[in-house]
Amino acid sequence: MVIDALKNLEGPSRRRFLKWAAAAGALLAVDRARYLNILNDTAGVAMAQDASCALTNKSVHIVAGDGGFSWFQLLWPHVEIAASGNDNFAFHAYGEEESATDTDKPFTFGPEAPWRSFDKTKRVTGFMAGNNQTHTPTPGSAATVGNNQTLLAVCASIQRTTPSLLPVIGINPVNFGAAPGAPAITNVPDADGMVQLFNSAASRAILQEPEDAALYDAYYKALLGLNKAADRPTQLRGLRVGKQAAGFLGQNLAAQLQASDADLTRYGVDGGTPNKLRAIAKALIVASKAFKLNLTQSVILPAMRDDPHGAFGDMGTLRSTTQSLGKILDTFMADLAGMDDPSCTAKSLADAVVMTVHGDTPKDPRNRNGWPDGTPGDSNWLYVMGNGYVKSGWFGGVRANGSVDVFDPPTGNTVPNGDSSNTAPAAGAAVAYAVAKGDMRRVEDFYNGPSIEGIVNINPIQ
The missing domain is CATH 3.40.720 (Alkaline Phosphatase, subunit A)
Structure with a gap:
């Protein structure tokens, strides 16, 4: 059930709630998809959409x-x-x-x-x-x-x-x-x-075939799934950038x-x-x-x-x-x-x-x-x-x-x-x-x- 007090939050109060909810979700080990679903159910669709977006312009x-x-x-x-x-x-x-x-x-x-x-x-x-x-x-x-x-x-x-x-x-x-x-x-x-x-040398020479690029992307994402460090906050940013790079390499x-x-x-x-x-x-x-x-x-x-x-x-x-x-x-x-x-x-x-x-x-x-x-x-x-x-x-x-x-x-x-x-x-x-x-x-x-x-x-x- 959507809680009106949360749905109607604006300005700094809205941003503080989103930060608190994200922190609480992390402490409780709630995965991102479930976290967004909870926000949708309790604070409304707009709040969930805000939470799914980047924090900066x-x-x-x-x-x-x-x-x-x-x-x-x-x-x-x-x-x-x-x-x-x-x-x-x-x-x-x-x-x-x-x-x-x-x-x-x-x-x-x-x-x-x-x-x-x-x-x-x-x-x-x-x-x-x-x-x-x-x-x-x-x-x-x-x-x-x-x-x-x-x-x-x-x-x-x-x-x-x-x-x-x-x-x-x-x-x-x-x-x-x-x-x-x-x-x-x-x-x-x-x-x-x-x-x-x-237009990197890697994408032109190493992975110039489309199937090679797709395979590299799949391998990297599989590695993330196996890497215990992927759950450590100190490693998350680098791994996210690497995952994004893997998706682009070869294109x-x-x-x-x-x-x-x-x-x-x-x-x-x-x-x-x-x-x-x-x-x-x-x-x-x-x-x-x-x-x-x-x-x-x-x-x-x-x-x-x-x-x-x-x-x-x-x-x-x-x-x-x-x-x-x-x-x-x-x-x-x-x-x-x-x-x-x-x-x-x-x-x-x-x-x-x-x-x-x-x-x-x-x-x-x-x-x-x-x-x-x-x-x-x-x-x-x-x-x-x-x-x-x-x-x-x-x-x-x-x-x-x-x-x-x-x-x-x-x-x-x-x-x-x-x-x-x-x-x-x-x-x-x-x-x-x-x-x-x-x-x-x-x-x-x-x-x-x-x-x-x-x-x-x-x-x-x-």
Whole structure:
């Protein structure tokens, strides 16, 4: 019989109950199938489905160094900049902007902004965070959790509870940084390098015949059944990864991961598409396929890196660039929406991926003439798609008069005339909260700043 008090649990109470139930099941030696059946009978189908899913979300981190970050503020401009109608400001589409109606804070979409057709869990958050790092290829001031820990490494450390062959893949240049428990990053030169990671010599030469691959998989699983160490908690993670690897070894993963011509066409990429945009499209295509096969939990990729000081001198190219960038991001989300989450088949991958965009300098939003590198108050910011775990809209922002607002993490309230470098750790902690699927205790393993309850959803939007 379903117990309403359990069925109706939400937020932290729900997560605490799931952890307690899992621990109790382990102490009583209840196998996983029976454990899930008990949850289904006592706490309802939804609770059992939650328990069967991975404890973390996957993540994509777009790092737009060398001035390339400036393109993204055309997709998601500051509210007062887009509303100003001032042709001296760095916005390209006055009268075409759209004010969000379902965000927690005010937010404006440029006409090319992605994800507007998706539900409100895909709304973007703009956090004033970090300081200007002009012409840095691997910026990080806006992507930190404090205490010399990078956001990239913290997310990867949290994701280690969900096994993958290569926990985190980074396309060069990348500065992964450090955090306690973070796995080693696997670096590649480009999207094709990501594909070749899984085109192993072992799978090509040793197990190239399908029957050999199937036999190896069966042998490994039989070995697990005979291995007494398989029940020891200290051995479980390694054995789970090995079991997953056995299933993949011998498959032609390179062919499954490759960005096809049809894929590129869907992303709007053709022979005339600039390489800076083609590279992003290919990386996201391969990332979606790698997520589908559960080969990795996190992908880090560079973006744009073109230092577009003269962008507003050629409005035709500016418009086509922002249109292509928005379409690439939108198609990526559509692809994820069409793929089952391998760690939670009741949901799609679109509901299991957190995205961030940060860079060296967004350039001055108040001056399109030469689009200067300097920003008001030496400010910087971080864009986040938190998939329902992070409150949406602008937290802080650049005003039309050039002043810079930041935010108070415990309340989410606006703080006028602030320093965006001071709010970066809280913004990073909010991203970590989304990756940890709302597990605040896990976030506190890395973050010791003020409460972030004003910028995250304690009861996540589902």
